[in-house]
Every structure is written in structure tokens, then in C-alpha cells.
Amino acid sequence: MNWNSWPEFFYMGGYALYVWGSFAVTAILVAGEIVMLRLHRKKALELALNTVKYGKVKNDENEA
Amino acid sequence: MSTSQTVIVLLRRELLLAMRRRGDVLTVLFFFVIVASLFPLGVGPDPKLLRLMGGGVVWVSALLAAMLSLGRMFASDHADGTLEQLVLTPTPPVVWITGKILAHWLVSGVPLILVAPVLGVQFGLSGEALGVLVFSLLLGTPVLSLIGAIGAALTLGLRGGGVLVSLLVLPLYIPVLIFGAGAVDGAMSGLGAEAHLSLLGGILILAFMLTPWAVSAALRISIE
């Protein structure tokens, strides 16, 4: 183990901004993509449900 | 009609159309000159700096000008139905597509090559570098027309097609830019331009063999 204490770990030998900046942005982007995928799925399911309920809807714009 | 006849007829038609719409050709040329003239105004008139930048600036301007003229490569023929007729002819698509690309190069590439030395002089390029600039443009601008044709064919009839073409085509132009501007740099610094020019020639041969097929596929996708 390299670290003697948690503060030392978060300090990253003075490179905290760079190291945690990289890790945080990556985490945010991955989480963002997962959220976007869930929204996409919800929208797609809704669209399919409406199509099943109200018959063939050729164009997305036709829906109110 | 034999294939060579088809190409000749097609070339004559394209050149005739270009003569009738001289404004389009001149606009692209004017754009080329303006973009290149903006750089000294942006970075300052220091002759040493300009001499260093000259080759790259002329090449970047040529890239942008070539891209600007891509829109009309297939669009007007698509609008008046000529493209559908061409697709129906027994001539293999690759043949007439090569003809169209050649015509595009003659109309929009060659004028750039003719004007480039004037711009080179403005940037203080040496005589040898001017020669290399013209030669590199001679090898490079056909590649711009060839690769650009793929983008033009894929974006045929799309809204916002012009901006889209730039997004698709500019990254693919990068090797041509690197070797073209590199050749001028090599001539200026005395390192020699041969390696750059032969790589540019290699790219031209590769592009000439492959792109007509890709354009033919792209047109099929866009028209059907």
C-alpha cells in the first residue's frame, strides 16, 4: 500500500487537480451516458406503446 | 458510345456549363485569395514569419476553397434529373463518375493552381518553393476532388449539406495537407521535397483507384 492516510491519498502528491479531474470527468461522462440511455429507452418504449395503442404512426411528428 | 467517348462528351458538357456559370468558378477563386490574404492581417506582416507559414496557409486556403465548390458537383444534376439519367446509361458508373470528378478538378482545382504562385510571392516564398508549391497542388488538388466527391455524393439533397460535407471531408483531407504543405516547407528549409511529393503521388494513385467505387456506392445510396 502506498498511502499512509486518506488525506495523503486525496492529495495525490500534489497532482490532485489533474488526477481527480481526469477520474471525475470520466465518471461524469459514463454516468451521463447511462442516464441518456435510460431516457432513450423510456422514449422508445413510449413511442412503441403509442404505436401499438393508436395504430401505425408513420411519422414521429404526427403525434401530439 | 464507347467509354472514352462518354467521358469526352461528359467533360465537354461540364466545361460548357462551367463557362456559362463563370461566376461560380470565380467565387471559389476569390474565396481562395481572400482566405490566404487574411492570414498576414491576422498574424502581422513580419516577413520571416510569413515565409515560414506561406506553404501551409496557401494549402489550408486551397483545402477550404476546394470544399466550398463540392456542393455543386452533383447537386444541380440531381435537381434537374440528369443524375438519374446517368445512372440509367449502360456506361459503368465508375467511368462517368471519374469523368465528373475530372471535370470538377478542371473547373475548381486548376484555377487554384494557377493563382497559387501569386499568393506564394505575397508570402515571400523562394523560386524553388513556388515551383514545389505548384507541383504539390498539381498532385494534391485532384485528391481533394476525389475524396470530396464521396462527401458530396453522401450528402446529396440533405438539409445543411454544406456544413455536413465539411465535417465529413476535412478530416480526410489532413494527409494531403500535411504532405502538400510539408513539401513546400522542405523546399524552403533545403531538406528537399521529394519524399513529400512522392507520398502525395502515392495518395493520388490510391485515391484515383478507390474513390470512384466509393462515390458510385454513395450515389446509389443517396438516389434510391
Added chain:
Amino acid sequence: MINRFNKYRYASPATFYHFAGRLIPWFYGAAALFCVAGLYIGLFLAPTDFQQSEAYRIIFIHVPAAWMSMFIYVVMACWAALGLAFNTRMSFMMASALAPTGAMLTFVSLWTGALWGKPTWGAWWVWDARLTSELILFFLYLGFMALQSAIDDPRRADRAGALIALVGVVNVPIIYFSVRWWNTLHQGASVSMTKAPSMASIMLVGMLVMALAAWMYTIAAALSRARCIILERERNAQWVAQMLEADA
């Protein structure tokens, strides 16, 4: 014969939809496991680099993201080629499902490259051959997605995207070679990001485990995006109606 049968079976969107739905949680789970293991190795087990101190720990994200971003583009082009050759709708859908994840990972590698470059080279951005190629790769992803989103007709969007992906993959080696050539002419030898000989093997293990995590995540994300695309495209199909009624 059995192989052939299976291939066409999974090329059908309906089968693919259900099959992918069962696989996705496993891939997300594997991604999470590999990610935790990789981060533990990278942040706690791997020793401090005597040259770059702790800043080098960024490579546990940077290198796997860069690897995956290139790999995804090649996989995308393979799906595109399959689609154009065999006219299978699923192949096109997989190609479009992979692109956003690929673009995201390309951006991650650019971002982490900049944050790694600042303490190491003293500049946020250096026109290093690899960073520049990665930037161009990002443009290629954006071009692919922009083209597909500009075309309304899904059939044309599929094919046009597939063609530009193929053109891109033919060009990637040429671009990489030309950028390296340009870089060595203008700056001398390019600065290497990972000094392979001086790297402890535990660092390499950490990078590989993180790469596996990125791989598993990519599969999971691409499969779930493909499922959304299937739902949108096939919403008029019988099997979608049956499935939705069975759920309700």
C-alpha cells in the same frame, strides 16, 4: 448448417432484442467488477512513478480509453461492412449504437491526455502525434453521427453512415502515418506517453484490467442503445405489440 441457421437467427431484430436484454446486466456487472479491481490496482497497489510521481495514475484511464476508442471505430467499420455486404439491418444498428460510446471514450482520452500533459509536459495541449490522431478520430466519430442524424430515411442513414465509416477506417492508418511524419519533422522524436520499459508490470496489469472494464461497458452500452434503436424502428412490428401487451 447449424452455424448458418444461428447467424440468421440472431440477425433478426426480435431475437436480438430479447437476447441482448438478457446479456446487458451481465456486461454492466462485469464492467463494474473490472472497474473496481482496476481502480484498486491503479490507485492503491501500483507504486509511485519515480519520474512522474502520482500524475501518471491518469494513464489508468487515458490508455484504456484511447485503446477502446480506436478499437470501437474498427468494430463499427466491421459492422458497417457486414451490413453493406449481407444487407442485415442489425449490423447497421450495431454500427450506429457503437458510435456515441466511441466518441465519448475518444473525448475521455483527449481530456485525460490534456490533464496528463499539463504536469508532465507543462502544457495542456501538445501537438503530439497520438493526441493529434485521437483528435482526428474524434472528428471522424462526429462526422459519422452528424451524417446519420441529418438523414431522415433510416435505410439511407444506415447505408450512408456505413460507407463513411468504411472510408474512415481506410483513412485512419494513412492519417496516423501522416501525422506521425509531420510530428517528427516539426518536433524531433515524439514524446511517448507510456514509457514501456520503465513501467512496472503491476501498472500494465492495472491498465489491462481497466481496458477490460471499458470493453465490457462498451458492449453493455452499445447493446442497450441497439435495443432502443430496434424499438424505434420496429414499433410497427407484430412482435413488439405482443411483447408490450404481455408486459402490460
